[in-house]
Every structure is written in C-alpha cells, then in structure tokens.
Amino acid sequence: MTALLPRRGLAQILALIVILAVDRVVSPQFFDLRLQDGRLFGSLIDVLNRGTPVALLSLGMVLVIATRGIDLSVGAVMAICGAIAASLADSHGLPVVLAAALGAGLVCGLWNGFLVAVLGMQPIVATLILMVAGRGIAQLITEGRIVTFSSPDLVWLGNGSVLGLPVPVVIALGMLILTGAVVRGSALGLLIEATGGNARASELAGVGTRAMILAVYVWCGVCAALAGVIAAADIMGADANNAGLWLELDAILAVVIGGTSLFGGRFSLVLAVLGALIIQTMNTGILLSGYPPEFNLLVKAVVVLAVLLLQSPKFSGFAGIAARLRRTKA
Amino acid sequence: MENSSDPASPLLEVRGISKSFGAVRALQEVDFTLRAGEIHALLGENGAGKSTLIKVVTGVFPRDAGIVRLGGEEVAPRSAKAALGAGIATVYQEVNLLPNLSVAQNLFLDRQPMRFGIVREGEMRRRAKALLADFGLDIDVAAPLGNYSVAIQHVTAIARAVDLSARVLILDEPTASLDRHEVEILFGIMRKLAGRGIGIVFVSHFLDQVYEISNRITVLRNGRLVGERETASLPRLELIRMMLGRELAETTSARASATEHKAREICASFEAYGKAGYVAPFDLELRHGEVVGLAGLLGSGRTETARLVFGAERADRGQARVEGAAVRLQSPRDGVRHGFGYCPEERKTDGIVAELSVRENIVLALQAKRGLHRPLSRREQDEIARRYVKMLDIRPSDPERPVGLLSGGNQQKVLLARWLATSPRLLVLDEPTRGIDVGAHAEIIRLIRELCDNGLSLLVISSELDEIVTYSDRVVVLRDRAHVEELAGGAIDVGNILAAIAADGAATAHEGRA
Amino acid sequence: GQLTIGFSQIGSESGWRAAETSVSKQEAAKRQVNLKIADAQQKQENQIKAIRSFIAQNVDAIFLAPVVSTGWDSVLKEAKEAKIPVVLLDRDIDPSGKDLYLTAVTSDSVHEGEVAGDWLAKTVGNKACNVVELQGTVGASVAANRKKGFDTAIAKHANLKVVRSQTGDFTRAKGKEVMESFIKAEGGGKSICAVYAHNDDMMVGAIQAMKEAGLKPGKEILTVSIDAVPDIFKAMAAGEANATVELTPNMAGPALDAIAAFKDKGTVPPKWIQTESKLYTAADDPQKIYDSKKGLGY
Amino acid sequence: MKGLPPALITAIVLVAGFAACAMQFPNIASTRVVGNLLTDNAFLGIVATGMAFVIISGGIDLSVGSVIGFTTVFVALAIERWGVPPLVAFVAILVLSAAFGAAMGAVIHIFDLPPFIVTLAGMFLARGASFLLSTESVPITAPVYSTVSDFALRMPGGGRLTAIAIIMLVIVIGGALLLHLTRFGANVYALGGSRTTASLMGVAVGKMTIKIYMLSSLLAGIAGIVFSFYTSAGYSLSAVGVELDSIAAVVIGGTLLTGGQGSVIGTFLGVLIQGLIQTYINFDGTLSSWWTKIATGVLLFAFIALQQGLVALARRPVRKSAGATT
Ligand SMILES: Nc1ncnc2c1ncn2[C@@H]1O[C@H](COP(=O)(O)OP(=O)(O)OP(=O)(O)O)[C@@H](O)[C@H]1O
Ligand SMILES: Nc1ncnc2c1ncn2[C@@H]1O[C@H](COP(=O)(O)OP(=O)(O)OP(=O)(O)O)[C@@H](O)[C@H]1O
Ligand SMILES: [Mg+2]
C-alpha cells in the first residue's frame, strides 16, 4: 500500500494523456490555442470550461463519498440554484443573487445531511428524494420555462474571462484550492476519512461523525449550487428541465475515476477533479470526432471501462494485458 | 486412513514457505510439520508470521515459494474453499463469520443439508443446536449471529471448523475471547479430535494453555523458523527466549499496594448509574492512580458497564461525576471531553480504521478531542506516532503503514496508543491484552502500572483472572448484568473472584432488565 | 353537463412543452372543460398508467400526447371498450392503431424539416454551403423526422451539404457545447455557412457559442430552427437569427372543438387535423411576435 | 425467515397508504385499479426482483433499464425485420442478456472494480447498442403479442389479471423461494455480509458474483420482453431511469443497500408502493409537471420515513447487546 502511494494518480494522468492523444488524432487542431478578445480560445479551453460543472460537483461528491455516502441530488440542486439565480438576476445585485443561490444549495445539503446523519436513511434513497422533488422545485420556480436574464454581472460569471481563462475555470480552481485548504488545512480531512473508513470506531474515538456527515452534504450542496449558477450563467438562462440532468452520474464517475472508493475512506480532491477532466476530454473528443451521435454512449462505455481497468489493482495497465495474453497462449 | 492415525507419520508438511508483502518479508523459508493426532502449538510474538503462515497454507494468500504436502501428496489450494476440499479446516484469527446470517447458516454455509435443491432449515437448526450443545451453548440458532457477543461468535466459528470433519484443523488464537469454562470445553473437544487422528494446529499467546494442551511447539520469530520442540521437554523460560530472542525483562507478579492509593482523590464516580434492559444500576468509584478490574462471565455485563462509563451508551438513571462535578455522558465525545478513553473489545469493527495509517489511527482521538480547527501539524503527528510506536514496540515500525495490514496484536497496541496520546484521566480497557504476545503482555501490564503511578485511573476488563488479580486494586464482579461484589486489597484472589461469579444471586440479577 | 377530459402529457422537458400545457389549460378553461392533466415525466409506462387511470375514472375523453409512436394498441383498445374517445395531440402514433383514436391534432414534423430546408436552399441560392446540424435527442421520433425532412429538402440542391451532425439533446447548454466543438472542428467556424437546429433552444445556445467565438450568427452564418419559441424572436430582432418554423402550442384548442362537436352532434372529425408549420423570418416583425408569445408560458 | 419483519412493515405501510388513497378517491379501492397496479408495474417488479438479489449481495446494477431498452429493440427487430420466430427471439435475447450480466459480474470480480461503475458502463453500453440497432420505435405485429396482451383473468369487480402480471407474480414468488430456501440464496446473503469472509468460509465468491449479475440481467431481459408485450413495440429509449425506480423499490422494501439483508417480498411491496404513489397522482390529475415531481418526492419521503420509524420501533425492545448489533 505504501509502495502504491507515490504511484497514486499515475493511472489517471496516464488515462488523460491517452485520451488527449486520441483526441488529437480525431481532431488535428485539438491543441491549437489562440487569443481572442483577451481570452484563450481552443478545444483545450473548452474541455476546461465544459468540465467545470462536473468538476465542481465532484469536489462536493468526493467528500460525501469519502464518508461512505452518495449524493444523487446534485443535478437537481444545480437546477434549483440556477433557477433562483436566474429569477433574481435582473432585479438584484450579484451578491444577493449568489447569496440566495448558494444559500439554497446549503439548505438542500442540510436536508440531505439531516436525512442521512440524523434520520439514518441510506444515502442513496435519502438523496433520491431530493433528486426527484428538487427538479420539481426548480421547475416550480421557473414554471417550466427557460428563465432568461441579461444581468451582465451574472453573465460574466459564465462567459467572462480572467487572465485569458474563462471565469468558470477560475472559479473551479478557486473552489479546489479553497476545499483543499479547508479539508487538509484543518483536521476535517482526517476525520472525514476516519468516518468513512469506520464510522463506529471513529464515533468511539470521539469523532463527531454526524457533524462530519452533515458537513459534507452541506458542502456538496454548496458546490452543486455554484455549478448550477455557472450553468445558468453560461446559457444566460435557467433551464430547470435540463440543467444538471444526469450529471450526478458523471460526478460519481469522476470521483471513482479519481481513485476514491465508493466504500468511503481515503479520498483525493485533485484526482476527483482530474476525473472530471478525463470525462470531459472524452466528451469533447466525441463531439469533435464527427461520428454519428448514436455512437456516443458506446464510446463512453468503452473509455470508462478502459480507464477503470487501467487503475484496477489486479491489472497493471498495458503491461498486465501483455502478460495475460502471453500466459493464455502458453 | 490407517496411515493418518499413525502418530509418527507427518500429516501436513510445509517446506520452505516464503511470503512477502511489498517490502515486508512476513515469512522466510519456514518449515512446519504436523503429525496426525497431535496438537501442535504455533507460537511467536505479534507479527511473527503465524497468521500469515496459516493463510498461505490454506491458500488465502498466494505463496512466493515453498511446498505443502498433505498426507504425503503435494497440495496447492488457491482458496479457502479449496483448502477445505483438501481437508484443512481453519478458524482464522479475526472471527470470520457473517453477522447478518443466522447462527445456523453460519455453521452450515455452503454445506447445508439439502433436499430437492432446497435447504432443510429445520434439520439445519436441529444440527446446529446439537453442535453448539457440545460447546455448552444453548442459544437461538435462528437469530442473526451479530446479535451475540464475540465469544459466542468465536465458539460458533470453532464449532463450524470442528464439524467440517477435516484431517487438519487449524485454530488461530481461538481462546483469545473465551473464558475458562469455554476453554475447558474447547480443549476437551480438541483432545477428542486428536484422539481420532486429526492433526490440530493451535495458535495462542496463553502459555499456560499451550503447556496444558499441546504435544509439540513450533516457534516463529520475524518470519523465520526458530525451532520445533516437544512441549514436555521445553522449559517455559526457554520457550520465551525462543519467542522473544531475549530474556523477558521483568516478571510481573508483584501487585502495587492498594493502601498506597487509598488516600487518593476520586477521579470519576457513578451513583445508581444504569440503563434499563442493559445494566442494573450500580455504584462505582474510580480513584486516581487506581486500577479497578471488572470480572465476570461472558455476557455478565462488563462491556455494557464499560460503555456506560465511557459514554458510548446513554444511561437513563443515576449520576456521573468527574472530579466531583456532576456531568452528563451522552456520547463518546462527552467521554473524550472529560478525559476518558475507551479501548473496545472488538478492535476490527469498533477500534481500528483499517485503511488509515498507524499514525492517523494513533492521533485520531487526540485530534477529535482538540477539535477541527486545531489540527495537529504533520510534524506533531509524526512525533506522536513515533513516540508510541517505540514505546509500545509496534511492529513493523513504519507509522505510514495502513493499520489493517498489521498483525492483530499490533493493532491492539495502536489502539492503546490512540488513547494514551490523549493523556486521559480515566482509561477503560476492554480485554486490552487479547491477542497480545507474552513480551508485549508484560509490557502492557508494566505500562498500566506506570500510568497509574502517574495518576491515571483505569477500569480494566479481562477474562484472565490471573491478570486481573495481578494489577487490580479493586475488583468488581458482575453477574447477569448486575454488579454483585466488590473485592479489595487482600481479598483479591482468583478463588474469591470465582466464588463471587458462581454464587447464586438471582434476586438482584434481573433488576436491570425491567 | 361539464366535460371531463384526461390529458396524458409527456412531461416538461422544454419551454415549448410547458407552453403547450398552459395553452391547453387556457383553452379548456375558455370552454369550461374540466381538464385533468397527468404528467408522465417522459415515460411511456407512466402515460399508459395515466390512461388506465383515466379509464378507471370514466372520463368523457382522453387527450394523449404520445412520447413515442408505438405501443399504444392495448391501452387504447381498453379505452375503446370503455367507449372513451381518444384524441392525439402533437404527435401521431403507429398506423396499426388508426381505428383506436378519434382524431390526431398534430403538425407534420417531417414537413417542418422540409420547410426549414427549403428556406435555406432558397436563401443560399447557388452558393456552396456547408451546414452543421444540431440534432434532437437520439431516438426521439421528432428528431428523426426533422432530420429526414431537412435532408429531403436539401437533397435537391447539390450545393448544400451537412458536414457535421451531432445531438444537442434539445437543450440550450448542449446546443452551445456542440456548436463550440463544431466551430473548432471547422477551422474556427469559417467554413460553416449555416446552422440547422432541431429546436430553437439548441439554436439559442449555438448563437451564444458563435458570438463567443467572434462569429456573427445571422449574418456570417445563417440559422434556421424549429418551434418558434419567444427567445428565438428576440435573437431575430437582434439580427442574430434568421428563420424559425412554428410548431404551435395550441393543439388542445382544435382537439377540444372536435370533441365538443363529436359529443354534441356526433360529428366525426377527420382523422388528421394538421396544424400549420409556418415559417417566420426577420421580415416578420420578430419583436411583435416575441411580445405576443411571451405570456403563453414558454 | 430472514428479512420478513422489515417486509411486514412495508406491507403495513402499503396497506395504510392504500387505505388513505382510497379514502380520498374511492375508485382506487377496486380490483380494476389493483389489476392495473400489477400490470403496469409488471416489468418493474421483475427487474426489482433481480435488483434485490444484487443489492442483498452488496452490489448494485445500474444497467437494467438499458438492458430492458435493448431487449425491446432486439425483440422487435428480430421478429419484425429479421423474421425470427418470437420464441427463438426470446431465447436469443435471454441468452444474450444473461451473458451480458455474467460479463459484468466477471469484470467486477476479476478486476475488483466497484459494481456501481462497472454497471454504469454497462448501462451506457446497452443503451448505446440499442441506438445502433434502431433509433426508431418498431411496432411488433406478431400474433403472439396480441394473444398475450389480450389474455387476462377476470377478477370480480371488473379487474383484469393480465398475462404479464401473472408472469411477474410467478417470478417474484420464484425469486423469493430462490433467495430464502436455497443454498444460492444463503450465499447471496453471505456475500452481502462480507465478501472476504464469505470467501474464507468457502463460498465461491467469483462464481456467485457472476451468477448474481447474470440473474439480474436475465430478469432485466425478461422484463424487457414483458415491456415489449406491454407496449407491443421496441424502442431504444424505453425504460430510462428504471434502475433508480427499482433500487428505490428494493430499499423501500426494507433492504439495506450495504447488503446482507432484505427480501424479495419486501421489494415487491416496494414496487407496489411506488405504483400506488403514481396512481394517486394520476387520480388527482390536478398536478402540474413540477408538482408531480414534488409530490412524488414527498410521498417517497413519507413512506420511507414511516417505514424507518416503524423499523426503529420494532427493533427497540429486541436490541440487547449494543456491542454486537448493527
Ligand atoms: N495483507 C497484508 N499485507 C501486508 N502485510 C501484512 C499483511 N498481513 C500481514 N502482514 C504483515 O506480515 C507480518 C506477519 O503478520 P501475522 O499476522 O502473520 O502475525 P502473527 O504472528 O499472526 O501476529 P499476532 O500474534 O499479532 O496475530 C506482520 O508484519 C504484518 O504486518
Ligand atoms: N452463554 C451465553 N448464552 C446465551 N447468551 C449469551 C451467553 N454469553 C453471552 N450472551 C449474550 O451475549 C451478549 C453480549 O455479551 P457481552 O460480550 O457484551 O457481555 P460482557 O459481559 O461484556 O462479556 P465479555 O466482555 O466477556 O464478552 C449478551 O447480551 C448476552 O445476552
Ligand atoms: Mg495472527
């Protein structure tokens, strides 16, 4: 195990490189970058930019999963918070809009955390409730329409740029650093890992496991809220019907690709975000490839399996394949 | 069949077995020979490689080198199932049963009595009852195993292995959580099986038991074979030297004088403390620098008392005081806040966080006590971990190793370290020496004394009465979930404790079950 | 007395669908009809359940906006046995069930695609033109039909060619993302002459993507899409979109009239009441249309 | 029998819920509605039975919805386009789906990958494959289909017990027997308790894993056939999201997602509870799309909370040893 530590992340980086290389093959201009109106422009930037919502979701999700939980409601929370932000955008200033949206995300997280930590519901069903009802709440806010807005502040959040990078990317980076600082800078990381590793033992060691669980769901809600605001800002409107639809699966996938076990315990924020980037690199590649859309899911399935196999402890990547083949021939 | 009952012929032969986990060389060219009809003790310090040898032989771990012969034929089981098929039945060190299944299913998993492809539930239960009756257990075999104490689970595991009618029976520390009576029953059964020509491998840290039951002894040290001897011709001190590779530093017979502590202040006290259906209300005073032992049979309510005292379970009556001030103990956090510590008896489920490193496990309680915003820096953590790894001689000494990969005894030491690191005023130890080798055992008892001299108050549960007698200043005896007797000073001896345990006090026993 | 009609609506997957639901309510209120709407959340099995429960409640008629064209035979047979007339809204079902419903009030989605294609062909003239296409959800019949219609229309013109086609799932966000990648794949968008989107929402997203890439939709790149939701008119008014084909959200109005006539006088309506697929361009005073459509619940 | 108490509680919750609904809409208390409940949820009952096995064994299977979708398309194309006799088509698809499940189980076991993700990939794969077969919906006109979908036992009061409802009931009962009475069933619980321990106790964990996922996919295949009877068509987008519905059914039925506990009967009751929620909302008929979702969520919460509360109540007096439970 200790021997594995330095190798942590290697599989993910390798996977990313391979997928990038494939993308380069299907789209020769994949690595082209140019500066336009003070912002960088190119497929790589698209990958970062489009990967932002899932990266943000995975930042919260990875903590939830580290406590042995799961949050299916993040897509719905995105929709709710996007809807709130869009409805307030033209009548209120950005601080109010953000406070309202993030506050809503916090409340959603509290609700989930309450069901899991206090009522003791199983995370998957507890959050399924909000997954179903939450989208309804979001649609209730927008009445099923796409609520558009023109507030330049909010639009900037989705489409502006800082130092040539899209604002969403900068926000995601900021959140990664913030989350990292909070989690690793305090004892939170250790206590979360302990809670996920063995909740009973941690409880007996004096860890406030309930508080930990509550906290991670709240954080997950806040991350989802931010992702929702960005998604709304991106299209200058809140699409309660479709915003964040099925993104919970992508977020979970990102976390798992990032090497965090669904059975809780050890987690890595950076690798989870890397997982989100791997997924997006693949998605962008699919879009650039020009294959008919009927193939999208097949490609996705194959890539996901390949990336996971690459990481499997029982399967040391390509070397493993070769060895296996040789053995079966012999 | 004839040759297997010939006591001289080797039944199980292990030659040149090696096994490494990464950089850790757990076994190096170990030989081991088991004859039919003998009871063969496999001994060694914690981490010597006993469990690993057993797991390699039974195919749980793939081996790096070496061969295994069973009845003269080479075997290479690749799974526990295959080993069973070849005739080797094993009870692994950690109770490996399924708490969610019924006792009966646990006993007969994968070999249930069948008719027309359907499990004969009634027949299975009947057989399960009969099987456990041999061990003096009369419990509801249809109830989930998890409802029962570790002891019962352990007996069930043994009963399962014994009933597999194998040629070789391997028992890895089967007696660690059993009390005298049950050990006697187990030994009776082992002798009977040996008489039938079955070869039995027996791992234990209780040397008395080893001398009582075994014919021969094989000793491992640091993954190497030290030697194989006839039990009868191996003096105890010689055995200890073989195991430790040195003399045991100090013999542990002298008990600290109780009167010396009489004047000490009360650290924590509990008045009419109890919980309906859990433990009958009891009074308990714990003084600084004093060891209070809890004695009783399995299921007598010792663990329950410990959990109430620590705050892991909420009392519904009575008053707790710490240093004279009334406190409420609602959760382990409260206990920790008041300077209590608790080493639970089930270290796998309630103690260690297997995936985390030794360092993280050691600092866990201290960190929880300090709170989120006062994180221990990595340097402080390393410092603490190093100190306790050294103090308790935790092996391997790499503090970054996941605790789950340590041997059982070393895991126990890590738990102890976790609480020592919080500098508690009261430490509750539930079976602290379970699975700990002689060397470490002496070490822990020395440590307990030392801690007391520094004013720590200790509440210790142990099924080993000798041990309790050795270090306790007072002994509380429990029966049927009620505190029935308190012995102090000269009154503390094994005979008195046994008398108190056995006395018929049914009148008070059921009070707590209202 | 007052008619009770059960309406099995697909769900609320888009602004257009929301508008159809709210217009249906308005139309029913106008005629004092008690309209019970069951929302199927995009699932056929829910629609079947809903129809069954309408039958169990013995409603006077059932409106069905089928999520998919097949699989209605047995439940519609039950409705027929219970003598409850069924009217299809918005989409048709498989031919085998023709005698199982009273009438279908739908637009022709193949035709919509054709209208869009014809407009493009006419607008481009003889110039060579590379078209990129934003498809609807893979597997959705509307998407397949709108693709088919458009392909038929441009097949007659060798100068028009669909160079890229990818699904945008009928959503703005996906429309934008897909358009971004189209732009990258087509040399910064310089070689794209027109965008065809299976619905307006995707086009609104695509327009943003083009603008962010420094392109001028509506001028450098032609746009044509379908549905005629308010926001596309806003874009048209701003000169960023060129054309849209209307899919009216008022399917319930004609259906209610047909049912009323059938109940009162026994008039059997024609099997298909086709709604108009009207083309709107920048010449049609988009601002005014925008204002008029805004209140319809899109 | 293991797991019955939570199932019993689910039954109580179901009866109470049914009574409450019937109070508001008397029409609900008819054999017709009950018959519809069974028919409409037949495919869900079948997949949920498979899901119960998977979850009790400590796994999860997200691919079932897609397998249903693939099955409907495959069957429709085989019968209508390729001219295969229906029975042959059924056998072929069942073999195919069983093999698919076995493959997922093998990957999970051999490479030690989390089932959630492997079956998620399986979900993409099966759905993607059905797109490749056909993106259009394909009506099935074979005579067996009309025969089967017209077949129904009349119940007193006008209700119909249809063929597919009967298939579902048979599978649920068969599943319950398989789980509770056979060695296979005991091993499923064992795996859910702990894979390593089960393996140490001699259970062939790898084979079991493969068999369990095979069973789940096989049942999803059967559910797909039933779905194709239900709609007389094959459609690549059918049964989207059914995996979550069936997981919810299993959990509402008192099964722990961590594995090791639960029952098929409870799962069946969970399916009925979900059907009841749907029926109630349909009968109400005034709910907009969003209120439908919110109401579904609220009712889901109410049922789960009620069930959880009752379970906690039921446990309280029995709980003896705090050290060893849970
Ligand atoms: N799965 C594993 N991975 C890595 N190292 C292991 C593993 N299992 C055991 N070890 C290491 O192998 C060595 C031998 O451990 P083993 O469990 O065999 O000791 P033991 O003699 O049974 O001790 P105890 O008396 O404490 O049970 C120890 O150093 C332990 O840390
Ligand atoms: N011989 C037995 N027969 C039936 N039930 C028993 C027996 N021994 C223990 N139990 C049950 O097991 C449960 C757990 O006992 P537990 O181990 O917590 O008691 P204890 O006093 O702490 O003993 P120890 O610490 O030695 O294990 C009790 O509820 C008791 O009812
Ligand atoms: Mg050991």
Ligand SMILES: [Mg+2]
């Ligand atoms: Mg105990």
